[in-house]
Amino acid sequence: MIEWNFYPYLIFVSIFGLCIGCFLNIIIHRVPIILRKQWNERVHDEKKEKYNLFVPGASCPHCHGKILFIYNMPILGWLYLKGKSRCCNNKINLRYPIVETLTAIITVFIMIENDSIWPKIAALILAWSLIVLAFIDLDKRILPDCITLPLLWCGLLVNVEGMFTSLSSAVIGATVGYLFFWLTYWLIKKLTGKEGMGYGDFKLMAALGAWFGWEIIPFLTFISSFLGIIGYISLRIFTKITNKSIAFGPYLAISGIVFIFFHKNFNYFLY
Template identity: 50%
Template sequence: MFNDLYQLGIVHGYAFITCVILVGYLLALSVIDIERFQLPDRLTLSLLWVGLMLHALFTPQFLASSVIGAAAGYFCLWAVYWLVKLVIKKEGLGYGDFKLMAALGAWLGWECLPWVAVYASITGIIVFILRFCFYRNKGEIPFGPFLAAAGGIIYISQQMNSLADPRCIFCVTF
C-alpha cells in the first residue's frame, strides 16, 4: 500500500513539474514569435533536449518514440516548407517552426505529431480567416503559437490521462 502511495506521488509530481516546464517554454516561445516572428534556437533546442532527457531518465520505454518524434517533427515541417516554397514561391514557415515541432515530437512522441499538426493548422486557418474578415488584413501570422497551443493541450491531456491510471505516465488515448 505504501509503495502504491509513493508511486502515485512520484507520478503526480512528475506530471505537474513536466507540465510547468513545457507550458513555461511554450508561453515564452509564443510571446516571442508573436512579437518578433522568431523562435530562438536557444529555447527551441533546449526544449527539445529537455524532452529527450526527461524520457531518457524517467520513461526510457518511450525514448524511441521521443527520438523518432523529434526527427519526424522536424522533417515533416521541413517538407511542407519546401513544398510551399516550390508551389507559391514564398516561405510559408520559418526554421524555428521546424525546431519547435521537433521539440514537441521529443515531448509527445511521434504518435501525437499528426494531431499537433492538424490542431495547429486548423486553428491557424481560422484565425487567419477571422482576421481577414474583420480587419481585411492578409499579412503573415506566426505559426509557432498555434503549434505551442496544440502541443501544450495534447501534453496536458496525456498527463491527465496518466493521473487516471498511475501505471501509465504517458498514456495517449486518441
Template identity: 45%
Template sequence: MTALFSQFQATMLELPWLFIFLAFIFSATIGSFLNVVIHRLPIMMKREWQQECNQYLNEYHKDIIAPIAGKLDKPLDNYPEKYNLVVPVSACPKCKTNIKPWHNLPILGWLLLKGKCASCDSKISARYPFFELLTGAMVATLAWHFGPSLQFLLAAILTFSLVALTGIDLDEMLLPDQITMPLLWLGLIVNLNGIFVPISDSLIGAVAGYLSLWSVYWLFKIVTGKEGMGYGDFKLMAVFGAWLGWQMLPLIILLSSLVGAVVGIMLIIYKKLNSGNPIPFGPYIAVAGWIALIWGEPIVHAYLATL
C-alpha cells in the same frame, strides 16, 4: 530534503485546492518575468547579430565600414548600456522612471496603476497582465491534472517556455534557438526514464516532428517558390515529438492547422490581415502541443473509438 519534499507532497495531495492556488500565484509571478523575456530576448539577439556583422565588416570589409563609421558619433559595435534580462531595471519606456517593486506585482500591479504609468500617466499595455494571468491559469491547470509530481514540475517548465515563445513569435515572427533547443534536449532527457513516453517514442518523435514540417516547407517552396514557414517551427514540432512521442504529432499538426486556419480567416474577414501576408505559426503549434500534453490521449482514444 527528501523527507521535506515527501511531507509537502503528502500535504498537497490532501489539499489539492491549495496546491492549485499556490501553483497559480507562483506561475503568475513567473509570467511577470516572461514578459521581460518576451521583450528583451529579441533585442539582445539583434544586438548580438549586429555586433557580429560589424566585427566581420571591420575585419574583412574595412573599405565598406569606414565611410559609414566616419559619419556616426559612436562606434558601430558599441551600445550605450549593458542590456540583458536583469539589467537595466524595468522602467517606463516614455518617461524612463524606474518601476517600483510593488508596481511589478503580477496582475495586481497593473490593476493598482489602472493601466497607466505612476509618473507620466502613459498607457501600460494590457498584454502584461494577460500573459501573467495566462501563465498562472495554464500552470494551475497542470496542477489540477498532474498533482504534486515530477510530471507537473517538468510540464510547468515546458509551459513557461511555450508562453515565452508564443509572445516572441507574435511580436517578431521568431522562435529563438536559445529556448527551443534546450527544450528539445530536455524532452529527450526526461524521457530516458519514460516520464511521459518511452525513450524510443521520444527519439522517433523528435526526428519525425522536425521532418514533418520540414517536408511541408520544401514541398510548398518547390511548388510556389515561397517560404511557407520558418525553421523555428520545425524545431518546435521536434520539441513536442521529444516530450510527447511520435504518436501525438498527427493530433498536434491537425489542431495547429485548424486553429491557424480559423484565426487567419477571421483576421482577413475583419481586415486585420491582408491575404498573402505572413502570420506566425509557432503560437498555434504551442497551443496544440499544450492541449496534447494534457488531453492528447483522451482525444486520440475518442477519435479512434468513433472509427
C-alpha cells in the same frame, strides 16, 4: 469531497503562477532585444552593453523611466495604473496581464493533476516555454533557438525513463517532427515560390515530438493548422490586418499545451 487545505494550496499556486507569468513577460520582452544586441555586436562590432534578463532593472519600454516594485506586481500593478504607465502615461501592452493570467491558470491546472512532482515540474517547464515562444513569435515573428533547442533536449531527457512516452518514440518524434515540417516547407516553396513557415517552426515541432513521441505529430499538425486557419480568417474579418502570412508558432504552442493535459488519454487511446 474537497479537503480543507485545498483552497490555501490553490491560492498559493495561483500567486506563484502570477509571479512566474511576470517573469515570462520579462523573457518575452528582453530575449529579442538580447538577440538583436548580440547580432549587432558580431556584425557591426558595436560596443558591448550589459543587458540580460536582470540588468538593467525594470523600466518603461516607452520612456525608459524606472518602474517601482509596487507597480510591477502581477495584475495588481496593471489594474492600479489603469493600464497606463505612471511615468509617461502611455498605454501598457495588454500582453502583460494576459501572460500573467494565462500562466497562473495553466500552472494551477498542472499542479492539481494527480501526478507525482517530477511530471508536474516537467509539464510546467514545457508550458512556460511554450507561452514564451508563442508571444515572442506573435510580436517578433521569431522562435529563438536559445529556447527551442534546449526544449528539444529537455524532451529527450525527461523521456529517458518514459515520463511522457518511450525514449525511442521521443527520438523518432524529434526527427520526424523536424523533417515533416522541413519537407513541407520545401514543397510549398517549390510549388508557390513562397516560404510557408520558418525554420523555428521545424525546431518547435521537433521539440514537441521529443516530449510526446512521434505518434502525436499528425494530431499536432492538424490541431495547429486548424487553429492557424481560424486565426487567419479571424484577423481578416475582425481587424484591418491584411498580411498574407501569420505567425504559426503560437498555434503549435497551443496544441502543445493541449497535449500536456490530454497526453494520457491520447496514449490510452493509442495503446
